[in-house]
Amino acid sequence: MTSDPDFDFHHPTPLLIVISGPSGAGKDTVVQRMKERGLPFHFVVTATTRPKRANEVNGKDYFFVSKEKFARMINENELFEYALVYGDYKGPPKAQVREALASGQDVVMRLDVQGAETVQKLVPEALLIFITAENGQELERRLRERKTETPAELALRIATARKELKRVEAFDYVVINSDDQIDQTVDMVKAIIDAEHCRVKPRKVTL
Numbered sequence: 001m002t003s004d005p006d007f008d009f010h011h012p013t014p015l016l017i018v019i020s021g022p023s024g025a026g027k028d029t030v031v032q033r034m035k036e037r038g039l040p041f042h043f044v045v046t047a048t049t050r051p052k053r054a055n056e057v058n059g060k061d062y063f064f065v066s067k068e069k070f071a072r073m074i075n076e077n078e079l080f081e082y083a084l085v086y087g088d089y090k091g092p093p094k095a096q097v098r099e100a101l102a103s104g105q106d107v108v109m110r111l112d113v114q115g116a117e118t119v120q121k122l123v124p125e126a127l128l129i130f131i132t133a134e135n136g137q138e139l140e141r142r143l144r145e146r147k148t149e150t151p152a153e154l155a156l157r158i159a160t161a162r163k164e165l166k167r168v169e170a171f172d173y174v175v176i177n178s179d180d181q182i183d184q185t186v187d188m189v190k191a192i193i194d195a196e197h198c199r200v201k202p203r204k205v206t207l
Contacts (some may be wrong), residue, residue, distance in 0.1 A: 014100075
């Protein structure tokens with residue numbers, strides 16, 4: 001019996017992994033914890049036109065750019081996808097994704113639900129993981145406790161989060177991110193990725 005030279009069990013096909021979910025679900029915290037634990041993924045840094053928050057670092061959390069520069073990035077086809085979210089634009093630079101996949105690395109993108117659905121249309125073989133709280137009431141509590149928005153912005157985020165919860169069926173997996181259980185959440189995400197690498201018919205991402 002001869003083996004297929006194109007099928008290498010030691011070097012599985014790299015995955016394009018989208019971590020998404022509604023505001024308040026903790027997807028940013030999940031991705032940050034994945035980085036802290038040194039998981040072997042390429043984490044895409046997203047470009048955004050929104051203002052930088054006090055605890056954020058340019059080039060690490062996001063690339064914070066002006067709307068004029070973001071427009072140039074769109075015109076020059078530099079973005080993998082982009083979306084208007086709460087009045088600001090967000091989008092992952094295309095080159096990052098292609099270069100990381102070409103090097104054999106799994107690529108992790110942290111996107112809002114709208115962006116995740118756009119990626120699903122562009123790359124049907126992407127792995128979509130939906131991070132959420134136990135229910136809508138818990139999401140609302142978390143959003144209120146952040147105290148990072150005006151009352152009008154908070155009301156918009158709560159309404160949007162409740163709507164986004166209904167989009168869960170567009171995803172491949174759902175992971176509940178309970179309070180003070182971040183490592184368990186990360187363990188579950190990693191287990192999903194590990195299982196995907198064991199598929200007999202792997203996802204073959206083409207961009």
